[in-house]
Amino acid sequence: MTDPVIAGVDGSPASLCAARHAAQAAARHGSPLVLVHGYLHAFGYGIPINPYDGELPGPNEEGERMLVETAAQLQAAEPGLVVQTRQVAAGGAPTLIEESRHAELVVVGSRGHGGFAGLLLGSVSSQVAGHAHCPVLVVRPPDAPIDTDGPVLVGIDGSAHADHALHVAADEAASRGTGLAVLHVWWPSPMRDGADGGDGARQDAAELLSAAVSAVRGRHPQLPVEERPMEGVEADAVMVEASRKASLVVAGSRGRGGFTGLLLGSVSQTLVHHAHCPVLVARPHSHR
Structure with a gap:
């Protein structure tokens, strides 16, 4: 089996659009698709971390449900596509950069959850595009349909x-x-x-x-x-x-x-x- 196509998903419209692009890329390359959710914000945002507790929180049910639903939608759109999912106790950017070490391609949306509305590119997308160990597809604009007409x-x-x-x-x-x-x-x-x-x-x-x-x-x-x-x-x-x-x-x-x-x-x-x-x-x- 070839190296997988990796898509970072966080439930945002931009990341779900990126996942659809990733599914098409995986089908073209004959690669499996891996949907990855890094569920820790860099500063613990959105995750109740007790500073006196030495253990990181485990995967959450909401994230798992989002991954399962997204995988089912992509498999319905691309019959025969092998889709795997996993949650990682790390921030989105470090997770995807590490995953890129053994990937055919990493796909990210141009914006995800968090950040400032005025930013044209989210911090995760920007970091992955600059530091990944394989090609990176940045899906812009984040909510446009997939256009195949142009060169x-x-x-x-x-x-x-x-x-x-x-x-x-x-x-x-x-x-x-x-x-x-x-x-x-x-x-x-x-x-x-x-x-x-x-x-x-x-x-x-x-x-x-x-x-x-x-x-x-x-x-x-x-x-x-x-x-x-x-x-x-x-x-x-x-x-x-x-x-x-x-x-x-x-x-x-x-x-x-x-x-x-x-x-x-x-x-x-x-x-x-x-x-x-x-x-x-x-x-x-x-x-x-």
């Missing part, structure tokens, strides 16, 4: 992380039976392109996209692939706008530029907070 969208910049994201995106598009859109954001450099009006930058973009498409077609010769050279200053804003007509956007865990200590690059951070479709952060599997 899988991926941005490239010539970095190793972007190359990895490109191949993950191609595999996803092939498994979903949809097309792949490969986007590169370019902008003329005043130092180099001042005299030619940006022709040099435009040509570099065309060559980068052509090489990327050739690499994809080497693995997926029948996959429809669209090249999208986009002129713009802010790559993250261009990617967010392009995500409006995509079924999925795939982001590398880092790209060019920024600080080496960051676990997510600026474009990836922006996408997981603001994209108009689910975002797959193409983190490599640390156990493979």
